[in-house]
Amino acid sequence: MDFKLSEEHQMIKDMCRKFADQVLKPKATEYNKQHKFPAKAIQQLGEMGIMGVVYPEEYNGAGMDYISYAIAVEELSRGGASTGVTVSAHNSLCLSPIYYFGTEEQKKKYLPKLCSGEHIGCFGITEPGAGSDASGTATRAERKNGKWVLNGTKSFITNGGVASVAVVMAKTSKDAGHKGLSMFIVEKGTPGFSVGKIEDKMGILSSSTTELVFEDCEIPEENLLGKEGQGFKIAMHTLDGGRVGIAAQAVGISQAAMEEAIAYAKIRKQFDKSISEFQAIQWMIADMATDIEAARLLTYQAADMMNSGDRQKYSKYCAIAKLFASEASHRVTHKALQIFGGYGYTTEYPMERYCRDARITEIYEGTSEIMRLVISANMLK
Numbered sequence: 001m002d003f004k005l006s007e008e009h010q011m012i013k014d015m016c017r018k019f020a021d022q023v024l025k026p027k028a029t030e031y032n033k034q035h036k037f038p039a040k041a042i043q044q045l046g047e048m049g050i051m052g053v054v055y056p057e058e059y060n061g062a063g064m065d066y067i068s069y070a071i072a073v074e075e076l077s078r079g080g081a082s083t084g085v086t087v088s089a090h091n092s093l094c095l096s097p098i099y100y101f102g103t104e105e106q107k108k109k110y111l112p113k114l115c116s117g118e119h120i121g122c123f124g125i126t127e128p129g130a131g132s133d134a135s136g137t138a139t140r141a142e143r144k145n146g147k148w149v150l151n152g153t154k155s156f157i158t159n160g161g162v163a164s165v166a167v168v169m170a171k172t173s174k175d176a177g178h179k180g181l182s183m184f185i186v187e188k189g190t191p192g193f194s195v196g197k198i199e200d201k202m203g204i205l206s207s208s209t210t211e212l213v214f215e216d217c218e219i220p221e222e223n224l225l226g227k228e229g230q231g232f233k234i235a236m237h238t239l240d241g242g243r244v245g246i247a248a249q250a251v252g253i254s255q256a257a258m259e260e261a262i263a264y265a266k267i268r269k270q271f272d273k274s275i276s277e278f279q280a281i282q283w284m285i286a287d288m289a290t291d292i293e294a295a296r297l298l299t300y301q302a303a304d305m306m307n308s309g310d311r312q313k314y315s316k317y318c319a320i321a322k323l324f325a326s327e328a329s330h331r332v333t334h335k336a337l338q339i340f341g342g343y344g345y346t347t348e349y350p351m352e353r354y355c356r357d358a359r360i361t362e363i364y365e366g367t368s369e370i371m372r373l374v375i376s377a378n379m380l381k
């Protein structure tokens, strides 16, 4: 067991940290206030190999491992959580199902432009009536004249408004339960496919979150991803891995909040002392550091297990990492804001943004309650 980062991991950490400090952080507050998507930064990240971190070079990917991926999302989220989730949803939720379940033709057609960042991807399973329970999926896909015809609405889709490629789940059989769900690839511009409502969110305000609407949307038969009836399996495989990205996002937000709280505690004076001299503040810093170290180790451990490719093993660890890192980010960002006192509550400082951004990590890609279900089911089997 070696807790030191390898040369490759250190290199991606330094590269993404520099990018976060120079490109993301200076613009994060302004972009969030304007709800502006960081399109140029995403294009640059594509050129840096970050839009296809773990995918082979033959598809334009960077061919790195899942620890590299976790480090990249963590460091980018430290600079801007919206960029962090954009990268995470793209890599983990859109590219992953195409790579693991796609035919060679599908991989060759979609992955190169997704890995280079020329195209952005999204993944849609959530619907108004199907959140934690994906079996409530109402979007239908019917086979007609050698095509699939999709009808329905997906909600809360990350990258929905900016994606060229959407991987979406739909019902292909009425009575087969989970086995009646299938996964499809839908391209932007397909007649009958449109972006619906833009979600007015609490946080990650410069990420795109929208509805996807399908109205008699005809797609070629070959856009079925995996086999008919495999949709639920693909969704669970995809989300298991995606959780490492969200855990990493939570660690990055926590790290940013702690660093700024420490810097502020050293310069803010009350009672003729720097507030960092008060034990109450020191203990908050100690608790933040402990939470972050534990969350980071759990995240890297889950990523390392993903490198083995054995989902039976890594599923539990991904859920543990996401559960702990997201709830830790809640604790850390609240303590960091507390250290800023009243200033932390204003938009002059990013602490209130960190609290809002951290909150979503306890909800998407499976809520904390669903993480506890996944973990306990693994412990009790």
Ligand SMILES: Cc1cc2nc3c(=O)[nH]c(=O)nc-3n(C[C@H](O)[C@H](O)[C@H](O)COP(=O)(O)OP(=O)(O)OC[C@H]3O[C@@H](n4cnc5c(N)ncnc54)[C@H](O)[C@@H]3O)c2cc1C
Pocket: 089, 093, 122, 123, 124, 125, 126, 130, 131, 132, 133, 155, 156, 157, 158, 159, 201, 209, 360, 363, 364, 365, 366, 367, 368, 369, 370, 373
């Ligand atoms: C900003 C944002 C981005 C998102 N991005 C995507 C995306 O890219 N793609 C996508 O498909 N979805 C996306 N989602 C959807 C997200 O994954 C869901 O919101 C989430 O899974 C919860 O579903 P729900 O909101 O319908 O809540 P519900 O499932 O209705 O849950 C409500 C509450 O009940 C609890 N609950 C539900 N079932 C159980 C149970 N069995 N035991 C205990 N408690 C339970 C939940 O934990 C929660 O507290 C996004 C959501 C947001 C807000």
